[in-house]
């Protein structure tokens with residue numbers, strides 16, 4: 436009997452050792468031979484005629500754009516006079532665009548702007564460059580090193596609300612178009628510039644109406660590029676080179692209104708549970724029971740694989756073997772808010788209101804939860820999860836607003852449009868790696884799904900970890916060098932869109 440057990444143990448141990456050795460071999464082989472998704476940057480053909488300098492005039496125009504306080508506060512509550520002034524400012528600042536017979540300008544939804552630049556080849560599908568006119572309000576003004584609506588130049592940076600969100604792309608695309616038109620260039624492919632006026636409050640009166648106008652015109656758009664993820668410097672652990680993140684998808688969202696109604700009364704005779712207590716327990720349960728970590732099931736895994744060969748060895752090993760290490764990477768990602776946002780549906784408690792007086796038991800308590808839904812989950816799944824966690828019929832849960840995660844746009848070598856975007860980025864950032872990702876925040880593109888199946892979100896400026904807090908925060912700024920890159924990025928993009936979207940290099944024909 437003892438011999439039998441010994442024999443069984445020794446066979447089991449040998450089997451385990453063989454399995455371990457095989458796993459190790461697979462890990463080592465995959466790490467050593469993992470394919471590179473990076474392409475070398477296109478040859479540089481740039482001449483002086485082919486470059487938009489951030490000269491005095493262009494910088495002055497950008498400063499003026501920042502000085503107009505086009506703030507959006509709440510849904511439907513913006514700054515109409517400033518938006519009108521901004522519109523006039525754009526008309527005066529870009530006379531070549533506005534005087535061109537190729538350009539049609541429409542004011543949509545009272546303040547949003549839609550430009551159509553007629554291409555010479557009507558058989559080609561138009562494409563669209565999007566941005567927005569509005570900005571978020573300023574808080575903590577005293578902490579700014581320059582007034583937030585000054586557009587002041589300080590140590591090589593332009594400071595002000597809107598510099599990276601998103602007047603850089605609005606002004607940069609207009610500068611590029613003006614530069615091209617003033618050189619007598621007519622694009623082959625028709626292009627739209629779409630500037631919503633209320634993106635910061637979800638675009639219900641801007642982008643949504645732009646989308647309706649284009650739908651009425653029967654327009655199908657080849658691809659859409661909106662504001663989005665930047666060129667990260669130090670944002671991705673294990674990569675020392677800059678990484679340009681192209682947002683090929685976007686999380687969904689669900690805003691929940693939670694309400695508890697109980698009997699109020701005199702504070703001297705409380706019941707064991709109050710409306711405030713019941714609601715507090717419910718939201719505390721939600722905070723303590725995060726939605727499942729879904730890392731590895733979506734684009735975030737591809738993001739790591741795209742840069743795997745460029746990572747330092749430990750990260751390279753993990754990223755080229757996600758079949759094995761996904762749970763470990765998922766755990767690491769869950770440790771920091773900005774990476775956790777990529778791993779799961781997040782739960783943010785954004786509002787909590789109750790009570791009117793110190794000695795009155797409040798009959799009512801309300802809270803708002805802002806969920807951002809992982810691209811591989813759904814509105815329904817999130818709701819079901821929350822109700823199970825709360826598990827209390829006294830808590831009334833209502834959906835205020837929701838949007839499912841965005842469809843995933845084509846990416847990689849099979850998508851000529853994505854590859855054109857990648858090459859354009861490399862023309863401006865030759866040292867950067869390029870990788871697909873998804874946006875954890877939402878953009879106006881949520882209103883454009885019916886117009887195109889190829890929607891990308893990218894902002895061509897560099898962002899370091901310490902810059903993350905500037906977005907919607909204090910001391911928002913862009914370097915002069917980056918603003919110059921923004922203008923030249925759009926310039927190259929417009930030029931590249933006139934070349935066949937092919938092709939030999941990637942083995943695909945353009946289907947229009």
Ligand SMILES: CCCCCCCC/C=C\CCCCCCCC(=O)N[C@@H](Cc1c[nH]c2ccccc12)C(=O)O
Pocket residue numbers: 600634635636637662663664665667670671680688690773774777805872875876877878898906
């Ligand atoms: C490992 C990391 C890799 C990726 C790094 C990426 C870093 C991210 C850096 C920059 C992203 C820039 C995003 C800019 C766009 C922001 C758009 C935005 O803020 N939209 C709002 C829309 C909104 C307004 N009210 C509501 C209510 C409910 C849902 C949405 C909104 C937003 O998403 O909050």
Ligand SMILES: [Zn+2]
Pocket residue numbers: 567600601634662
């Ligand atoms: Zn924005």
Ligand SMILES: [Zn+2]
Pocket residue numbers: 571600635907
């Ligand atoms: Zn914003």
